[in-house]
Amino acid sequence: MDTLLNRNSYDDELNPNGICNCGVAENYLCENELISKLQSIQIWKTNYIYYPYSLGQKSLRQVLYRMMISSGLTGIISLLGYLIEKTATFLSDQEWIDSYIKLNRSRLTQQYAKVKKTIENIDNRIYIRPAKAGFFIWADFRSLLHEVTFEEEARLFQVICEHGVYLVSGSFLGCVQPGWFRIIFSVKEKWIEEILKRLKKGLDVYRQLTVASSV
Template sequence: MASDAHTSASGLSDRGGSAASLFSSMAIWEVLQSLYDPATNPGGYVSLGVAENTLLHDTLSEHIHSNISLTNHAFTYGEGPGGSKRLKESMSRFLTKHFKPVVPIKPSHILVTNGCSGAIEHLSWVLANPGEGFLLGQPYYGAFPFDLKFRTGAKVIEVPFGKTDPLGLDAVAKYEAALLKAELEGTKIKGLVLCHPHNPLGRCYAPEVIVEIMKMCQKHDISLISDEIYGLSVWENTVDTPPTPVEFRSTLSINTEGVMDPSRLHVIWGMSKDFGANGIRIGSVISQHNPSLMSALGAVGLYSSASSISEHVTANIFDDKAWTESYLAQNRKLLSEQYAIAANWAKTNTIEYARGGNAAFFLWVDLGTAYRARHPDCKDEKVGDMVMKALLKEKVFLASGEGFGAEEDGWFRIVFSHPTVYLSEGLRRVLAALSTDQLSIQVEGLST
């Protein structure tokens, strides 16, 4: 109904009306307009829901301001919309060093985009026709469905795992079952999308699991898209480390001989997470063995071309090797410390969370059960909605598991990659929300 109203009242297309309805229903945009600051906006929202890493912003800012020196060439179209020659050369060296690919990454293997959302959408556009699908295991990064299908017309086939570990070997059979079911029902599957390390579970796929996924992709003639945007944000878990934590190993480092045609493998990486630089808007597609795909991506690259200033800043970072190594090491140390704060908070307050994380920025927590424990008379079937309203009433924003394909209601994603003062204020507000009486939960003027 809302979409029809937007369409008829404003002369929009059906897809335009749907987009308008979607945008107006998303609380995140209203939250970002009024963020908490202890001095200038103490009544604002503490956002622990957006995957941003603010821990080293001062360090990053200092490097950028100390090294920026643009030539007049930066004010032109440069070498085209797929990334400057300098940036692709610098990025290829950087990723070859850190991702340890079987075949060294060349500049021709890279398409630069203005963030990874555009990279994912481009891959969906070039790999799938409208109505064809991609497998996406639950839970998943909440923007994946929009990136994959919203403007391309592709479908997303969600893969539930039940009690099976989503990152374990047994999960491969679940993917295959979902593929066979979808194709039996008339949806041709064109690819499988991984987030490695995983968002929101904060773990890495073991190489043997990736190999089995690759074999399944080869068997069913589909592509493997591996989003590795958190690949360098792997840290030591000092709270609940599993006996043998799985370290990150890029899919590019796995020998595909006898496993999968390497032309099926496409990797995504960008500056947003490992360098805490969402706003710089630099992402990339790395595909080493499919020149036709890279040509197709080049044709749509104009719609996602990055700013020459952003490209210049990023190349400066990659070329300052000593600074970059120090930055990444410090980032890993701080992420480990902030995870410990968040995990110990959950333990102290009897809040269940997904243990064993050692990558990315997330604590995946069961606030629904914690809320019911504090409100034994709560009869609401959708406790997640109740918790979200309580969180917004306390002016703290988290990502709801409902938007991340959680198989159980009441799970939320807490982003812990913030300075301790900010993180602690957010966690304090989460606790206050869990104690909020149901009858007092009223949030006016804010969509949930």
């Protein structure tokens, strides 16, 4: 499945028929702001390409030096100074950090509420466990299963996946009750409508399949 997702990942412009990945706990809601900030940090000092450099504890530099020499990776030493300085510069901008955290919390809250309400409207039998943090919704689809078994959970997972949405089933996470799914909602905001539309279609098809199989 990981290989399939990597090869056929959804993109609204480049691959609109790809699979929407709602299984990996990543947060894209402030991606543009984060990328812009990182691109604004231009730090490279010529002394970083030599060893020893002027920053850092001498004993630590010596240990790193011996480690890199023994591994034949002395070029990495120059990168260490760059990464340390870049990280320190990024974290030292407290005003930006505070504004980013506030914006991120706001967008997560809004996206969570939107996805939760939409899923509950798809079928009011679906129970969403209330959450106050995190990137995912923990959804109980047991009432939709034809039989409350892990085999039927896997069947529902397969139908949803065939309609272009990848979720993580509860059994994969060690859940003792069949029918639970983890749904990552912190995907790109412009993608969420497509994901919810596909999820609804998958559930509609699954309901028809279960009715047909019980006749």
